[in-house]
Amino acid sequence: MDSASFQFVLFGLAAALLSNISRSRVWRSVVLMAASLVFLWLLANNPIVFLPLIGFLLLGYAGLFLIERGLAKSWVWSLLAVILVYIWLKKYTFLPEGIFLHSPYFTLGLSYILFRVLHLIIEAGDAGEKRHIGLGAYLLYTLNFATLVSGPIQRYDEFARDQFADEPIVLGIRTAGLQLERIVRGFFKVNVLAMMLHAVQEDALAQMSQPLPLPQKLFSAFRLAVVYPFFLYANFSGYIDIVIALARLMRVRLPENFDRPFSASSFLDFWNRWHITLSTWLKTYVYNPLLMALMRRISSVSLEPLLGVFCFFVTFFLVGVWHGRTSEFVVFGILQGGGISINKLWQLGLARGLGRKSYKALAKNAIYIAFGRGLTFSWFAFSTFWFWANWKQIDKVFTAIGIAQWLGVWLAIWLCATVVLAIWEALRAALLSIRTSEGPVLTSRYARVVYASALGLAAFVMTFLLNQPAPDIVYKAF
Amino acid sequence: MIDSMAQSDACKMERTKEAKLPRRDFILLPVIGLLTICLIAVFFESIAWLLFPSSRTLGEDCMMFNDSSTGTGPRGIPNAVCWEKIPEGERTRYRFNSSGYRSEVEFRPKSAGTYRIVLVGSSFPFGMRVPAEKTFAMLLPAELSQRTGRNVELYNEAMAGFGGYPNIVERRFKDVLAANPDLILWVLTPWDLQKAATNWPFHEEPANRAVKESWVVKSIRKRSGGVLDLTIFRLDRIRVVLMFEHYLYGSRSQFVKSSLAQGDDDAGFLKAEPSAEWKKRLLQFDSNDAEIEGRVKAAGVPLVVVLVPNRPQAAMISMGEWPAGYDPYKLDDELRSIVTSHGGTYIDILPEYRNMPNPEQHYFPVEGHLDADGHGIVSEILARELTSGAIPALKVAAQPQVAQEQGR
Numbered sequence: 047m048d049s050a051s052f053q054f055v056l057f058g059l060a061a062a063l064l065s066n067i068s069r070s071r072v073w074r075s076v077v078l079m080a081a082s083l084v085f086l087w088l089l090a091n092n093p094i095v096f097l098p099l100i101g102f103l104l105l106g107y108a109g110l111f112l113i114e115r116g117l118a119k120s121w122v123w124s125l126l127a128v129i130l131v132y133i134w135l136k137k138y139t140f141l142p143e144g145i146f147l148h149s150p151y152f153t154l155g156l157s158y159i160l161f162r163v164l165h166l167i168i169e170a171g172d173a174g175e176k177r178h179i180g181l182g183a184y185l186l187y188t189l190n191f192a193t194l195v196s197g198p199i200q201r202y203d204e205f206a207r208d209q210f211a212d213e214p215i216v217l218g219i220r221t222a223g224l225q226l227e228r229i230v231r232g233f234f235k236v237n238v239l240a241m242m243l244h245a246v247q248e249d250a251l252a253q254m255s256q257p258l259p260l261p262q263k264l265f266s267a268f269r270l271a272v273v274y275p276f277f278l279y280a281n282f283s284g285y286i287d288i289v290i291a292l293a294r295l296m297r298v299r300l301p302e303n304f305d306r307p308f309s310a311s312s313f314l315d316f317w318n319r320w321h322i323t324l325s326t327w328l329k330t331y332v333y334n335p336l337l338m339a340l341m342r343r344i345s346s347v348s349l350e351p352l353l354g355v356f357c358f359f360v361t362f363f364l365v366g367v368w369h370g371r372t373s374e375f376v377v378f379g380i381l382q383g384g385g386i387s388i389n390k391l392w393q394l395g396l397a398r399g400l401g402r403k404s405y406k407a408l409a410k411n412a413i414y415i416a417f418g419r420g421l422t423f424s425w426f427a428f429s430t431f432w433f434w435a436n437w438k439q440i441d442k443v444f445t446a447i448g449i450a451q452w453l454g455v456w457l458a459i460w461l462c463a464t465v466v467l468a469i470w471e472a473l474r475a476a477l478l479s480i481r482t483s484e485g486p487v488l489t490s491r492y493a494r495v496v497y498a499s500a501l502g503l504a505a506f507v508m509t510f511l512l513n514q515p516a517p518d519i520v521y522k523a524f
Numbered sequence: 525m526i527d528s529m530a531q532s533d534a535c536k537m538e539r540t541k542e543a544k545l546p547r548r549d550f551i552l553l554p555v556i557g558l559l560t561i562c563l564i565a566v567f568f569e570s571i572a573w574l575l576f577p578s579s580r581t582l583g584e585d586c587m588m589f590n591d592s593s594t595g596t597g598p599r600g601i602p603n604a605v606c607w608e609k610i611p612e613g614e615r616t617r618y619r620f621n622s623s624g625y626r627s628e629v630e631f632r633p634k635s636a637g638t639y640r641i642v643l644v645g646s647s648f649p650f651g652m653r654v655p656a657e658k659t660f661a662m663l664l665p666a667e668l669s670q671r672t673g674r675n676v677e678l679y680n681e682a683m684a685g686f687g688g689y690p691n692i693v694e695r696r697f698k699d700v701l702a703a704n705p706d707l708i709l710w711v712l713t714p715w716d717l718q719k720a721a722t723n724w725p726f727h728e729e730p731a732n733r734a735v736k737e738s739w740v741v742k743s744i745r746k747r748s749g750g751v752l753d754l755t756i757f758r759l760d761r762i763r764v765v766l767m768f769e770h771y772l773y774g775s776r777s778q779f780v781k782s783s784l785a786q787g788d789d790d791a792g793f794l795k796a797e798p799s800a801e802w803k804k805r806l807l808q809f810d811s812n813d814a815e816i817e818g819r820v821k822a823a824g825v826p827l828v829v830v831l832v833p834n835r836p837q838a839a840m841i842s843m844g845e846w847p848a849g850y851d852p853y854k855l856d857d858e859l860r861s862i863v864t865s866h867g868g869t870y871i872d873i874l875p876e877y878r879n880m881p882n883p884e885q886h887y888f889p890v891e892g893h894l895d896a897d898g899h900g901i902v903s904e905i906l907a908r909e910l911t912s913g914a915i916p917a918l919k920v921a922a923q924p925q926v927a928q929e930q931g932r
Contacts, residue, residue, distance in 0.1 A: 216541060216542050218542035218544075218545075219542075219545050220542050220543065220545055221542060223553075241778075242775075244777075245772075245775035245777050245778040246775065248775075248776075248777030248778075249775050249776055249777050252776065252777065252843050253881075253882075255844065256842070256881045256882075257879055257881060258881050491549070491553065492552075492553070492556055495553050495556045495557050495560070496556060496557075496560045498557070499556075499557040499558075499560035499561050499564075500560055500561075500564055502561075503560075503561050503564055503565070507764075507765075507768060508768075
């Protein structure tokens with residue numbers, strides 16, 4: 047139930063159906079609360095395991111309560127307390143083993159709940175914001191079953207705007223049809239595409255330690271590096287498609303989390319398209335305040351751009367580190383932060399060297415964009431080794447072939463990604479240019495029905511007939 | 525492309541009253557959907573039949589599984605010839621000699637200087653789904669003759685289906701010894717042990733199918749309570765399912781996962797601690813093997829037992845790692861212990877699979893038997909093992925250098 051399974055989709059559809067019995071916001075909130083509690087119960091039906099989560103939620107609410115009572119300074123302490131308790135509950139490995147709770151407890155979705163709680167506390171602490179959030183609304187927002195497991199990370203005001211609206215947003219047959227199509231698409235991505243890509247990755251990983259001829263080994267290395275980003279995209283975005291569609295059927299608009307990330311022409315652009323709500327949250331609550339604080343302290347105009355680079359590094363280092371408790375994710379964070387910083391420095395250096403006008407012209411050049419896209423994909427593919435592998439596996443993989451051979455593989459990945467992604471972009475643009483008065487032919491409702499029917503059949507064959515369980519949703523673990 | 529357009533469409537709709545759907549779309553859209561599904565199903569089923577054709581006849585048509593007239597278990601129809609083409613295999617001929625065994629030649633008295641091996645077992649040594657000349661039953665004697673410089677001949681008295689069940693092997697040992705063998709080679713597979721406790725004759729004739737009843741079909745049948753098992757909708761006749769399985773099981777990791785999900789009956793032997801049912805099967809084997817060993821000792825003929833891994837087992841051994849609670853070598857260890865406790869000779873070939881890249885590719889992915897390449901590999905391994913001292917009469921003085929390190 048905690049992944050993009052048929053049971054989860056049915057559960058969500060049932061909740062949406064119930065929710066639409068009445069337009070009353072009370073009814074819709076009651077249904078959402080009931081569905082969220084039932085969802086939690088189905089995931090772990092021993093109430094004891096929820097005690098730490100309940101404690102965490104109450105701590106967050108207590109912080110809000112104090113801020114609402116005018117204890118403005120308490121927001122910093124509330125923030126710190128919430129973060130420290132989160133680190134303790136998640137058992138980060140830099141903390142001593144002895145201080146953790148040893149009995150099993152529920153932590154699914156805690157990372158996402160953290161962001162929501164911090165967001166509420168920070169916004170409450172903002173002098174301009176004065177609002178009361180009742181306990182019910184707080185629990186609805188933090189425990190919403192549609193966003194519990196893997197996000198997206200929604201702002202409270204956006205949630206409240208839809209959930210507590212007197213008049214719910216429109217849900218006609220066209221919208222419902224679009225959401226059903228999106229559910230089918232998401233289901234296919236997770237249960238078919240991600241499953242197949244995961245199998246390719248596992249096979250390639252096994253082949254790295256087999257006594258194969260060098261060309262086959264190099265091909266295994268190539269496949270291993272290239273496949274994982276696509277697997278992660280299919281796995282995560284597929285789940286997001288399902289929850290966004292289910293929420294929309296319950297008349298709540300969730301923010302988008304992906305916007306064709308492999309079309310990004312730079313690593314900076316990539317993080318505007320990949321896990322958008324996470325990077326937006328960290329940019330809002332880490333990058334912006336950190337940059338403003340540094341600029342207040344360091345008044346040098348020439349250093350301003352470098353301050354920006356530093357803040358980017360810190361922000362995206364945290365993006366990386368948020369993903370896991372172990373040292374591998376520290377490296378993952380360094381690679382994300384490093385990639386962003388180097389990208390920014392490159393842009394600054396090029397603009398300074400060529401002049402703004404020339405740099406802008408270069409940035410619009412199709413070949414420059416294509417190479418940038420390829421390099422962005424290659425860097426992300428490289429960094430994800432520290433995302434999915436442990437140190438033992440990383441050692442096994444990177445010592446399976448020599449350094450020179452690995453460099454050759456990465457060069458090949460860069461070149462192939464450049465060409466393939468450029469062809470894909472051109473093909474996409476060409477296909478979307480076939481239009482009628484209503485829009486592109488390939489996105490008309492008739493084309494969508496064909497598309498959804500085909501994907502639905504494929505997903506049905508794979509999951510029901512072949513009874514192949516899909517790999518778990520990766521982001522559920524964070 | 526659909527992703528970004530969906531977002532744009534959705535935003536526009538949410539701000540304004542949603543445009544009504546034309547009435548015709550209430551019929552047209554479902555019809556388009558159904559038509560799409562039908563066209564895709566027909567298209568892929570056609571492709572599947574093109575890529576994986578099969579014959580109406582099977583090798584099993586020349587076999588009698590429940591004929592109790594001889595008392596020796598399943599046998600071939602004497603002097604019969606059958607042809608088959610299974611979806612994953614090549615066109616295969618089965619010729620049975622007058623004794624009812626799959627052989628191109630008649631069994632005759634042993635000539636002087638000939639070293640005769642009699643092969644027993646079930647469908648793997650029988651060479652099911654593979655042309656006779658490509659089976660290890662035909663390749664092994666040639667290989668042994670070349671290595672030893674002796675005239676080695678092999679009588680294949682293996683029988684497909686149930687010929688390898690320990691209680692069946694025990695029944696036909698009179699026939700085996702009547703061939704005056706110098707060596708009896710009993711090639712086992714996990715499937716033989718799975719059926720160790722099965723009594724023959726059986727209550728019903730096993731169904732012959734061009735497509736082996738896959739786990740898919742068994743699973744659906746079980747889950748639907750037999751509802752989907754209608755004459756007009758025989759799932760085993762839907763070729764596209766086999767096609768998907770064939771390609772899906774080309775992925776070793778996916779195949780191993782699927783195999784381990786099959787339940788104790790099929791995959792229990794891969795567990796580190798055998799279940800009660802598998803322990804019972806091993807006890808049955810112990811009893812049958814004791815009887816067989818007693819007979820061969822009395823006849824003064826050496827018996828060599830060897831376990832050929834099935835596809836999931838071969839894949840797991842080659843991968844070198846497996847989920848906690850599993851051990852693909854466990855069955856091998858148990859069999860070795862049983863056979864040697866009765867004074868028999870056990871050849872352990874599983875370690876050979878450890879350094880073999882992708883050995884599971886030498887099996888039919890869905891059908892499960894060894895393909896021609898797989899038979900070649902088994903022949904080579906057996907030839908090496910038999911001539912390395914396990915059987916003094918076949919020992920050669922100098923062995924070719926083994927390039928790969930053996931071991932677990």
